[in-house]
Amino acid sequence: xxxxxxxxxxxxxxxxxxxxxxLDASHAKEEVYxxxxxxxxxxxxxxxGHFGHIELAKxxxxxxxxxxxxxxxxxxxxxxxxxxxxxxxxxxxxxxxSSLKSSKSRFNYVYSNTTAKEGRICDPKTGGCGYKQxxxxxxxxxxxVEYLDENFDQTKDRKSLxxxxxxxxxxxxxxxDDLHLxxxxxxxxxxxxxxxxxxxxxxxxxxxxx
Numbered sequence: 001x002x003x004x005x006x007x008x009x010x011x012x013x014x015x016x017x018x019x020x021x022x023l024d025a026s027h028a029k030e031e032v033y034x035x036x037x038x039x040x041x042x043x044x045x046x047x048x049g050h051f052g053h054i055e056l057a058k059x060x061x062x063x064x065x066x067x068x069x070x071x072x073x074x075x076x077x078x079x080x081x082x083x084x085x086x087x088x089x090x091x092x093x094x095x096x097x098s099s100l101k102s103s104k105s106r107f108n109y110v111y112s113n114t115t116a117k118e119g120r121i122c123d124p125k126t127g128g129c130g131y132k133q134x135x136x137x138x139x140x141x142x143x144x145v146e147y148l149d150e151n152f153d154q155t156k157d158r159k160s161l162x163x164x165x166x167x168x169x170x171x172x173x174x175x176x177d178d179l180h181l182x183x184x185x186x187x188x189x190x191x192x193x194x195x196x197x198x199x200x201x202x203x204x205x206x207x208x209x210x
Contacts, residue, residue: 049203056197059164063141065194070138071107072191073162073170075114075182077122079131079149081173083181084114087126103183110182136162143167164195171195 061069076083086093093113100106114120122128132149145162152158172192179186 048205051203052201053198054201056199059168059195059197061141061143061164061167062194062196066138066141066143069167069171069191069194070136070143071111072182072194073136073143073167074133075110076170076174076178077129077131078134078170080122080129081170081175081178082122082128083110083174083178084120084122084133085110085181097181103185105183106181107183168192168195168197 075085085097097106097109100109120133122131122133124130131151134148134152135146137144143162144159146159147153147156171194172190174182174191176186179190182191184191
């Protein structure tokens with residue numbers, strides 16, 4: 001059966017690996033790799049292989065999600081990632097947001113009440129850090145940032161391009177409760193996933209022929 005064949009293959013490979021450990025010979029190690037390849041190509045009909053990935057040296061924005069990324073960055077504090085909309089349950093802004101059922105409606109409501117408010121302070125009265133929000137502008141496939149707070153990172157220029165590596169921590173620190181209010185699903189679609197850090201690599205049997 002397929003299960004017995006799979007178990008037999010794994011057992012054979014383990015035997016080869018143990019032999020290499022004993023011999024500790026480079027030519028034997030090469031034979032193990034060749035054996036892996038033979039096993040792999042011989043079993044393609046039963047198993048097409050498994051995806052791998054390439055970890056990028058620098059994170060990059062997803063071109064099709066760049067607008068959504070900018071909107072998300074404008075909706076939270078650039079310093080502490082706290083949602084900039086009122087969190088007091090007695091305020092009408094929060095009541096309206098909580099009553100919206102659609103994720104898209106919640107996201108648009110949060111964005112419309114926080115966006116275009118560059119310079120807005122992350123209110124300390126509601127647990128904020130007091131940071132003055134920067135100006136973020138989408139320009140082509142890049143995001144331009146202008147820091148307005150006097151305590152911004154002095155190692156960066158006040159006006160510069162916002163790299164994906166700098167935007168990623170802001171998105172990844174957003175709390176689960178805030179994600180829900182923004183319309184994100186914390187299990188299936190977190191905002192930091194809009195930034196690419198790995199590229200999938202398909203196994204040879206499922207790659208398109210060229």
